[in-house]
Amino acid sequence: QSLWGYDSDNGPARWHENYPLAKGDKQSPIEINSKDVRHDSSLAPWHTSYDPGAAKTILNNGRTCRVVFDDSFDRSVLRGGPLSGAYRLRQLHLHWGSSDDHGSEHVIDGVKYAAELHMVHWNPKHGNFAGALKQPDGVAVVGIFLKVGTTPKPEMKRILEEIDKIKTKGKEAPFQHFDPSILFPKSRDYWTYHGSFTTPPCEECITWILLREPIEVSPDQMAKLRSLSKNPENEPVMPLVDNWRPPQPVKGRMVRASFK
Numbered sequence: 693q694s695l696w697g698y699d700s701d702n703g704p705a706r707w708h709e710n711y712p713l714a715k716g717d718k719q720s721p722i723e724i725n726s727k728d729v730r731h732d733s734s735l736a737p738w739h740t741s742y743d744p745g746a747a748k749t750i751l752n753n754g755r756t757c758r759v760v761f762d763d764s765f766d767r768s769v770l771r772g773g774p775l776s777g778a779y780r781l782r783q784l785h786l787h788w789g790s791s792d793d794h795g796s797e798h799v800i801d802g803v804k805y806a807a808e809l810h811m812v813h814w815n816p817k818h819g820n821f822a823g824a825l826k827q828p829d830g831v832a833v834v835g836i837f838l839k840v841g842t843t844p845k846p847e848m849k850r851i852l853e854e855i856d857k858i859k860t861k862g863k864e865a866p867f868q869h870f871d872p873s874i875l876f877p878k879s880r881d882y883w884t885y886h887g888s889f890t891t892p893p894c895e896e897c898i899t900w901i902l903l904r905e906p907i908e909v910s911p912d913q914m915a916k917l918r919s920l921s922k923n924p925e926n927e928p929v930m931p932l933v934d935n936w937r938p939p940q941p942v943k944g945r946m947v948r949a950s951f952k
């Protein structure tokens with residue numbers, strides 16, 4: 693068993709025992725209620741310019757499926773929105789449920805989506821990722837909700853095709869020539885608030901940019917994601933599902949919307 697996870701003995705309710713930040717005042721995810729959101733007309737649009745050549749590998753770390761990018765220079769960056777300066781894309785990963793009616797971390801007006809994709813970026817003014825983790829403006833995560841429908845998202849195919857190579861914990865495969873901006877929905881509308889990593893050590897260094905429009909995936913695509921295992925090869929199969937943290941207390945934080 694790892695130090696933290698999503699099981700009854702090492703799950704979100706017990707993370708604070710080893711990771712005290714988990715009980716902080718600016719934790720993520722949160723439930724977003726439209727009635728409490730404030731439209732901020734001064735919020736700029738956000739932009740990305742990603743180099744497909746920056747994609748490096750895809751791996752199963754036993755907790756999620758993660759694609760890692762070269763972030764050794766301003767090669768794939770996120771700008772604008774609530775951010776100042778360019779933030780470097782470091783990795784993307786997902787959180788999902790054991791069935792289509794739950795799996796996302798953020799909950800929108802009571803709606804839980806089947807999955808939530810996170811694109812993690814960090815602010816190079818803080819030198820490196822470890823330094824950025826210690827700053828309130830250190831990290832920016834773009835969150836995209838996945839909704840199950842009839843039409844498969846062809847752009848998700850690329851990630852899901854690699855799943856067969858990384859079935860078990862510790863498996864890694866080359867993942868190149870991939871521009872993750874193809875995963876974005878049509879609308880750029882977003883909510884933004886200040887929060888934390890949704891996994892230990894739960895540092896409160898994240899500017900969240902959550903896209904209002906979900907992308908649609910097919911039931912087969914969700915089943916593919918759920919076919920990942922959290923156990924290493926040659927150990928009893930434990931499905932990698934329900935790797936989401938439940939909503940945390942908002943504690944008076946303001947959630948702003950870029951849209952009316």
Ligand SMILES: COc1ccc(CNS(=O)(=O)c2ccc(S(N)(=O)=O)s2)cc1
Nearest residue numbers: 783810812825833888889890891892893
């Ligand atoms: C101290 O060393 C550290 C500290 C922290 C990390 C986590 N960093 S990370 O990018 O892997 C993320 C974990 C969870 C993410 S979420 N669901 O909020 O987007 S992003 C790595 C090394």
Ligand SMILES: [Zn+2]
Nearest residue numbers: 785787810890
């Ligand atoms: Zn995440």
